[in-house]
Amino acid sequence: MSFYKLTHRDYFEALKEGRLMGLKCRECGAYTAPPKVCCDGCGGTGVETVQLSGKGVIKTFTVIRVAPEGLEAPYIVAMAELEEGPWIMGNILDVDPDKAGMDLIGKKVAVDHKVLPPLNYTSGEGVAPVFKIIS
Ligand SMILES: [Zn+2]
The missing domain is CATH 2.40.50 (OB fold (Dihydrolipoamide Acetyltransferase, E2P))
Structure with missing residues (x-):
């Protein structure tokens, strides 16, 4: 189990297939991309993988x-x-x-x-x- 909800490998694999992925925070609602361990908005780790509009x-x-x-x-x-x-x-x-x-x-x-x-x-x-x- 990785600390990363969305690994850089998965991020770049999706990009190759035409999908831009990111993280959405369950606590503050902010989006984070490219992927990190925690939310860019609040620093929390309650993030989930979502597809972005691109x-x-x-x-x-x-x-x-x-x-x-x-x-x-x-x-x-x-x-x-x-x-x-x-x-x-x-x-x-x-x-x-x-x-x-x-x-x-x-x-x-x-x-x-x-x-x-x-x-x-x-x-x-x-x-x-x-x-x-x-x-
Ligand atoms: Zn947050």
Whole structure:
């Protein structure tokens, strides 16, 4: 039995299948994503696994121009506030990083994913959130 109601492995497996999972607190009602041992709202452990809408709004972003080994720059890393409240990090692939400007902030997005190849410093293939601009 894990301390985690929702493990990172299950979170990323679901993401790969197109579902964004999170935790909902039975005590304060706050949502937590990516998964943690306790609630982001109150620190309580009375959390249960729920599927999130996968919709959010871009709150901030940066353009990476020097990539970690195995990845190619430039690319955009953004933080989106989900409809349920938590902020998650992800890439924006459908915008040219050289043209990314402040107008990205406030854009509505849907959470998708991309599969990352195994890298020297990872244990096999990975999966990462991607934000698709919807309006
Ligand atoms: Zn709570």
